[in-house]
Amino acid sequence: xxxxxxxxxxxxxxxxxxxxxxxxxxxxxxxxxxxxxxxxxxxxxxxxxxxxxxxxxxxxxxxxxxxxxxxxxxxxxxxxxxxxxxxxxxxxxxxxxxxxxxxxxxxxxxxxxxxxxxxxxxxxxxxxxxxxxxxxxxxxxxxxxxxxxxxxxxxxxxxxxxxxxxxxxxxxxxxxxxxxxxxxxxxxxxxxxxxxxxxxxxxxxxxxxxxxxxxxxxxxxxxxxxxxxxxxxxxxxxxxxxxxxxxxxxxxxxxxxxxxxxxxxxxxxxxxxxxxxxxxxxxxxxxxxxxxxxxxxxxxxxxxxxxxxxxxxxxxxxxxxxxxxxxxxxxxxxxxxxxxxxxxxxxxxxxxxxxxxxxxxxxxxxxxxxxxxxxxxxxxxxxxxxxxxxxxxxxxxxxxxxxxxxxxxxxxxxxxxxxxx
Numbered sequence: 001x002x003x004x005x006x007x008x009x010x011x012x013x014x015x016x017x018x019x020x021x022x023x024x025x026x027x028x029x030x031x032x033x034x035x036x037x038x039x040x041x042x043x044x045x046x047x048x049x050x051x052x053x054x055x056x057x058x059x060x061x062x063x064x065x066x067x068x069x070x071x072x073x074x075x076x077x078x079x080x081x082x083x084x085x086x087x088x089x090x091x092x093x094x095x096x097x098x099x100x101x102x103x104x105x106x107x108x109x110x111x112x113x114x115x116x117x118x119x120x121x122x123x124x125x126x127x128x129x130x131x132x133x134x135x136x137x138x139x140x141x142x143x144x145x146x147x148x149x150x151x152x153x154x155x156x157x158x159x160x161x162x163x164x165x166x167x168x169x170x171x172x173x174x175x176x177x178x179x180x181x182x183x184x185x186x187x188x189x190x191x192x193x194x195x196x197x198x199x200x201x202x203x204x205x206x207x208x209x210x211x212x213x214x215x216x217x218x219x220x221x222x223x224x225x226x227x228x229x230x231x232x233x234x235x236x237x238x239x240x241x242x243x244x245x246x247x248x249x250x251x252x253x254x255x256x257x258x259x260x261x262x263x264x265x266x267x268x269x270x271x272x273x274x275x276x277x278x279x280x281x282x283x284x285x286x287x288x289x290x291x292x293x294x295x296x297x298x299x300x301x302x303x304x305x306x307x308x309x310x311x312x313x314x315x316x317x318x319x320x321x322x323x324x325x326x327x328x329x330x331x332x333x334x335x336x337x338x339x340x341x342x343x344x345x346x347x348x349x350x351x352x353x354x355x356x357x358x359x360x361x362x363x364x365x366x367x368x369x370x371x372x373x374x375x376x377x378x379x380x381x382x383x384x385x386x387x388x389x390x391x392x393x394x395x396x397x398x399x400x401x402x403x404x405x406x407x408x409x410x411x412x413x414x415x416x417x418x419x420x421x
Contacts, residue, residue, distance in 0.1 A: 011152075021381075026053025029402045031386065039386045042410045044399045046388075047208070047240050049271035051319055052401035058270045061315035065308050074100065074304040081310035085277075088317050092249055093262060095279040099297075100305040104239035104265035105138025107276030108201075111235045111261040112142045113299055114280055115199040118233070118287045121295045126198040126232070129161070130189070132168040136209035137201065137237050137263075146201050148210060151368070164192045170213035172349040173342065182219045189223060193230035199261075200227050201235040204251035205353055208240035211393040212358035214351045217255040224257045233284075234259040239276075243267035244320055244327025244400065247354030254354075260284060270316035275309035326400040330355040333404065334396070337411040346418050358395035361421070366392045372421065379417040385410050 001019040009020060022034040029052055031039045041049065051058065065081065072079060086098040099114070101107050112129075119126045129146065137143040144153050145160035153160065166189040169181035189200075204220055207213040227234045236259040241251035245267065248254035252262065261284070265276040288297050303309075320327070334357040341359065342350040350359040361372045373389025380387050387394065387410075396410055 028052040028054075029399050029406055037384070039381065039384055040398075040402070040406050040410060042380075042385050042387050042396050042398050042402075044267075044397055045271060046266075047245070047397055048266045049399050050243055050267035050316060051270050052399040053271075055270055055272075055316075055319070055401075057319060058272050058312050058315040061311045062272060062308050065311035069307045071303065071306055071308075075300055079305070079307055079310075081307045081314060082305040085310045085313050085317075088314065089264075089277065089279060092317075093252075093279050094258060095262060096282040097280045097285040099278045099280065099299075100301070101276040101278065102301050102303055103138075103274050103276045104237075104263065105140040105143045105276075106301070107239060107263035107265050107278050108137045108143040108146070108235075108237055109140050110276075110278040110299060111201075111237075111263050111280075112146070112199070114261060114278065114284060114297065115233045115235060117297060118284050119198055121287050121290070124196075126196040128192075128195045128197040129163045130192050130197055130200040130232075131163050131165055132202055132207070133165050134168045134170070134207050134210040134213055135201070135203060136207065137203075138239070164195075164197075166192055168207060168213060169215055169219060170207070171215060172351040175349075178216065182216070182222070185219070186222050186226065189226055193226060193232065197230060197232040199233040199235050201237060203237045204241055204255050204257065204259075205246050206241055206251070206356055209390065211360075211390050212351065212356060212395045214353050214358075220255040220257050224259075233261065235261045235263070237263045239263055239265045243316070244324075245355050245397070247328055247331050249320065249324075249327075268316070269309050269312035270319070272312040272316075273306070273309040275306065275313060327355060330400070333407060337408065341411060341415060341418075344415070344418055346421065355400070356395065356397050358393060361389075361392040361394060361418075363392045375421060376414070376417045379420050380413050383413040383416065385413045387414070 003019050023031050024034045025032045029040055031041050089098055090096055099110050101110050131146045135147050137146040145163055167185040169185045171178040224234055236252050238251055242264045246254050260281050262279040269275050288295055331354050334352055338350055338352055338357050341347055346362050347359045348362050363370055363372050368391040370391040372392050377387055
């Protein structure tokens, strides 16, 4: 393969990277390349391909909708697919209102703007945002500001709003210090909340892009309690964790918390079309209903509530509702394989949450630029498995259609790769 003369690939340094693989089709958990090779897509193509590639039910729903209504301006119209999706997600989440956007970053941006303007509409000054160490919430400016400052955001730091940060007490199997870390994090959060705060934003149960950093449900419940006591709003970024990824339909439900705002994307349409939504409580929605036009939420996108994306999302939700055991039972499928892998001396901090299994490679210089993950990725490709480690963090986040044999092959390939390292 060579680099295409007109394409610009994301998060890729052309000077030091190999040219991209050329995919020509996908079926189930498999990707087929133009040279005929097949790869198990063990990370669901950046966590979006929920049910597998070219899932026929979703494909049929999109094809049917194409001939009915492909797009309509949502500022002036509604349509049946959007109404059905809003009703379903409200029932599943317990949040009454849904605002459409086009990806995970903008779903987070919408949540931030709603939270900020809601306080403003009430005439209250709450100047502080609180996020957690290690967070990643997207690449647009508001979302980027909420995320951990890193090499990704460094060029834009002067343009980002200030954000207070609390520790994230990430944990793993047999972690003897987890209770101490949680207590320290809660004390730090309490101190930060002494200043008037608009909202606290978090990734429930699992911080994804920062390295599959997992916390216990009890910690999140304690966070919510302190946020409520301080009178702030709670925003849950479920862009990665939503739609069964943590073993429940939503991570917030599994964690036992009820946020005021939830950002969703990635698996929302089963990976078929880009779409984001922000769920909000009725209380927040009512804060924008006023005879004063300045209380209006002036936000929108050209493709807001695109009927094709809504059709894909409705079909995906129907698949989840029809077979919840596919995501609820995935953790049990991972566990024996990860337990065996954890015995390898090159593996540390094994952790598991629903469909997400992860561990760290033992390296001297951990971080996103550590090349051990890239070496393992290349070795796995040679054996027919596509993974994309986050520095020294190796993880599997496969589509729900992955067979037991395919899952065993993924773990076997990783084990072989460890030996080669």
